[in-house]
Amino acid sequence: MKAVRIILKWMIIIMISFTTFNLFISSNYEFERSIEIESPVDSVYNQLSDLHNWPNWAVWWKNDLTIVTEFSEVKVGKGASMKWKGEEVGVGGLKIVDCNKEGMEIKLNFGDMTPSAFFEFKEINGGTKVTWRMNGEMPFFIRFMTLFMDKMAGPDLEEGLKRLKDACEVVK
Numbered sequence: 001m002k003a004v005r006i007i008l009k010w011m012i013i014i015m016i017s018f019t020t021f022n023l024f025i026s027s028n029y030e031f032e033r034s035i036e037i038e039s040p041v042d043s044v045y046n047q048l049s050d051l052h053n054w055p056n057w058a059v060w061w062k063n064d065l066t067i068v069t070e071f072s073e074v075k076v077g078k079g080a081s082m083k084w085k086g087e088e089v090g091v092g093g094l095k096i097v098d099c100n101k102e103g104m105e106i107k108l109n110f111g112d113m114t115p116s117a118f119f120e121f122k123e124i125n126g127g128t129k130v131t132w133r134m135n136g137e138m139p140f141f142i143r144f145m146t147l148f149m150d151k152m153a154g155p156d157l158e159e160g161l162k163r164l165k166d167a168c169e170v171v172k
Helices: 002-023 041-049 051-057 059-063 140-147 149-171
Strands: 028-037 068-071 081-086 090-100 103-109 116-124 127-137
Touching: 002 140, 028 149, 041 051, 041 116, 041 127, 041 149, 051 059, 051 068, 051 081, 051 149, 059 149, 127 149, 140 149
Parallel strands: none
Antiparallel strands: 028 127, 068 081, 081 090, 090 103, 103 116, 116 127
16 A cells, blocks of 8 residues: 555656646747758749648658548648648648749648648749748647657758758759
């Protein structure tokens, strides 16, 4: 009986500590990566605004070969959306909410989490600098994850941008 009390006491202490810790952490996160692509803005824009191209460069399709993708009727530009389901990546979707030659805004949907992604296009020396930024908000009990978002998801953005660069420079 004494062991049960000790275990219960430590469980309560840990729960209170964890909850208190989450009170002092911001629920918001943001991180970004950039790359220079030796292709004009139009080429980069066309690669990103057509959702059918995403499996060619976005790392999630490379990492999970079981992904099944379903596209909306609008497949290119503002209003285009897609949903996916895969063993590794789970269920999700995205929608392009704004799109022009200066950049794109995308709303992602992972159930309870709905982060935003932004692509910014800047013309440089006949090429394009692409910046991919993501931000969102974590639910209270997993706020601590905001401390690790850059390290967890940043490498996916880096690899995706490298693959985007390869795809755009081939089309050039």
